[in-house]
Amino acid sequence: MKAEVIRLLREKGSYLSGQELSQQLHVSRTAVWKVINQLREEGYAIEAVRNRGYYLVESADVLTEAEIKSCMKSQWMGREVEFLQETDSTNTEARRLAEKGAKDGTLVVAEYQTAGKGRRGRSWTSPSGTGIWMSLVLRPGLEPACAPMITLLTGLAVSAGIEDYCGLKSQIKWPNDLTLEGKKICGILTEMSADMEMIRYVVVGIGINVNIEAFPEEIAYKATSLYLESGKKIKRSGMIACIMKRMEEYYERFLDTADLSCMRKEYEDRLVNMGRKVLVLAPKGEYQGVCLGINDDGELLVEREDGTVSRVMSGEVSVRGVYGYV
Numbered sequence: 251m252k253a254e255v256i257r258l259l260r261e262k263g264s265y266l267s268g269q270e271l272s273q274q275l276h277v278s279r280t281a282v283w284k285v286i287n288q289l290r291e292e293g294y295a296i297e298a299v300r301n302r303g304y305y306l307v308e309s310a311d312v313l314t315e316a317e318i319k320s321c322m323k324s325q326w327m328g329r330e331v332e333f334l335q336e337t338d339s340t341n342t343e344a345r346r347l348a349e350k351g352a353k354d355g356t357l358v359v360a361e362y363q364t365a366g367k368g369r370r371g372r373s374w375t376s377p378s379g380t381g382i383w384m385s386l387v388l389r390p391g392l393e394p395a396c397a398p399m400i401t402l403l404t405g406l407a408v409s410a411g412i413e414d415y416c417g418l419k420s421q422i423k424w425p426n427d428l429t430l431e432g433k434k435i436c437g438i439l440t441e442m443s444a445d446m447e448m449i450r451y452v453v454v455g456i457g458i459n460v461n462i463e464a465f466p467e468e469i470a471y472k473a474t475s476l477y478l479e480s481g482k483k484i485k486r487s488g489m490i491a492c493i494m495k496r497m498e499e500y501y502e503r504f505l506d507t508a509d510l511s512c513m514r515k516e517y518e519d520r521l522v523n524m525g526r527k528v529l530v531l532a533p534k535g536e537y538q539g540v541c542l543g544i545n546d547d548g549e550l551l552v553e554r555e556d557g558t559v560s561r562v563m564s565g566e567v568s569v570r571g572v573y574g575y576v
Contacts, residue, residue, distance in 0.1 A: 251275060252316030255285050259296070259306035260320065267303035289316075311379075311461070311485050313361055321491035327501065328357040328386070328494035336378075338365040341441055341455040344385035348443070348451040355498075356387040359490065380475075382458040382486050382493075388501070389451050392508055394444040397452055398564045399510055399548040401426050401440040403500045404454050406513060408436055409520050410500075411493030412458075416476060416484055421522035424541075424550050425564035428458075429522055433474035435459050456493070460484050511546040518543045528552060528569050530562055541569075 254275055259266055268279045275282070286304055290296055292314055295307035315333035322328055330353060337343050337360045344358045362378040388400065405422045412428075413419050420428045420435060428436035439455040459475035461483050476484050503512045510517065518524055523541040530537050530552060539552035542559065550562040550569060562569065 251277065251281070251285055252289060252314075253319035255282070255289065256294075256306070256316055256320035259304060260308070265297075265299060265302040265305045270303070308485075311483065311487075313359070313379075313486055317487045318357075318359060318490055321487045322494060323491050324494045324498040327355040327498035328490070330356040332356070332358045334358070334360045336360065336362045336364065339363055339455070340383055340385035341439060341453050344387050344453040344455075345441065345443070348387045348453060352387045354387070354389040357384060357490075357494065358387075359384040377462070380462045381460050382456065382490060384490065385453055385455040386497070387451055387453060390449055390501075390505060392449055392505075393447060394442065394449055396508055397440060397442045397444070397449060398425070399504065400452055400454060400501075401438055401564060402510060402517060402544070402548045403504050403513065404438050404440070404456065404497065405436075406517050406520065407497040407500045408438070408456060408458070408493050410516075411489065411496040412476070414496065415489045415492040416480060416482070418476060418480055420520070422517065422520045423522050424544070424569060425548070430474055430476075430479045432522075433472055435474055435476060435479075458489075460486055460489070509546040510544065510548050514544060514546060523550070523569065530560070530569055532562075 255271065258271060258274060268282050271282045272279045286296055293310050293312040295310050297305040297307060315331050318331050318333060332343065332347060334343065340358045340360050340363065347356060347358065360383045363383050390396065390400070402425055405426065405428060409420045409422055409428055418430060420430050423429050426438040427434050436456065436458045441453045443450040459473065461477045462475040463477060465473045500513060504510065506512070521543065524543055526541055527538060528541050530539065537554060539554040539560065542551040542553055544550055545561065548564065552560045552562055554560060
């Protein structure tokens, strides 16, 4: 009922009486009063005026299951929400839920991670109250070779969702980072459980630096946040909802084609590597070239100095700018 109370107060935009709330929710006014008090304890600023009712002040950046659900605009993606104040890693929690049968589109969100995971076994710093740390359980019903493409469509969905919500156009650093002004704001980690011929499930972890005000000196040159780039505090629940709506859109398009042909142009429009020199760190040795974009399977196309074009698979290499992070 909390999510419904938040949604009704938000939609009203002014005072809504306890009587109106009780009628719309088919509960007693006492039950409404109890929910209002619970929401206040969770951090919501709700004004109560005699003979006028309740008014939700929208300034609070509260992150709870009810808050996330009240903002959601997607049809099914992210509608099943597991919210945790603290967990080891949202990816680990999502895998636990997936093994128990969590359905396609289940979303796990945490306020704080004690052991956030990055690509290639790196740790991911995830302080409380400042970022979006979340993971999705997906069951695409495709062959395992399709899994790396989910990382790319997620990057596109997150970039588009950020732009929808706060107007900042981030760029994608292939295959799994988003950047603003050449600095990292988001990392994506995809993990898969599969049989020989079919994906059982994919867990996609998304970590976004939202309201972080400063970074340690050793990473400040390559990391930033939406707050630092915009000068404004961002309401995280609203951004999660925008990203889930975009994720639903791109994921459904991907399922129709089982490749990225239907979104390749959009992806390349946001690709920070596009047309730039890159350094490819491959198991058989590193080489330089110019990024030509991606193919329908999400492989990076790199033109080497001798004119040959290499197809780079995301699972086996790292790609970075010749002169820095991008």
